[in-house]
Amino acid sequence: MLRIYEKQRFLYASFFLLALGFCANVLAKGECKADLSVELKNERGEHDFMAACREGNTQAVKYFLDQEDFDINEQFSCDAYREPVHAMFLAAKVGRVEVVQSLIDADADINQTWKGATPLFVAAQNGHDKVVETIVKAQGVSVNQAKSTGSTPLFIACQQGYPDIVDMLLEAGADPTIKW
Structure with a gap:
């Protein structure tokens, strides 16, 4: 049973790091396209x-x-x-x-x-x-x-x-x- 929780903990940690990396990239550019309702080239x-x-x-x-x-x-x-x-x-x-x-x-x-x-x-x-x-x-x-x-x-x-x-x-x- 302990091994299952360790695998889930790794999965959650990986997801968290992936999400953190995405947010850092968006913030590093200075804007968030999700908020921008117009399309730019x-x-x-x-x-x-x-x-x-x-x-x-x-x-x-x-x-x-x-x-x-x-x-x-x-x-x-x-x-x-x-x-x-x-x-x-x-x-x-x-x-x-x-x-x-x-x-x-x-x-x-x-x-x-x-x-x-x-x-x-x-x-x-x-x-x-x-x-x-x-x-x-x-x-x-x-x-x-x-x-x-x-x-x-x-x-x-x-x-x-x-x-x-x-x-x-x-x-x-x-x-x-x-x-x-």
Whole structure:
């Protein structure tokens, strides 16, 4: 009779360790897909919040923004950069205007930089006129904030040949006399 209980104890212990391993993997990623009611195409191994921002999945972005202890300005793992980056930067870089607006509405730091570049800078650099328009309308945006190299969003928009973005930046108060 004692041998049967020892076998059951081993079975229970094995099940417990298996369940503990599963929970540890879910917690290590930073989110639990069981709670996320939307489907993401996150095949890159990045944080689900970053995948949602990259994909333009506003429903998933809202899910994270609605979490009580979620820090919108935290930098999360991002496959595109192979290191942590903040969501506003990524959404602006890939031209996700709805996500950018959601992040602005949730009080994300609009002037936060990553490697010296602001979300406005990368949106201007990549020709995302709707994102630039959304960002320049945000309260507290610095349209003249230069990258660590000294170039401004206005400079990069001129260099890349985006006249509509140049006009938007000038109307928003960009200074064309800044030299670097």
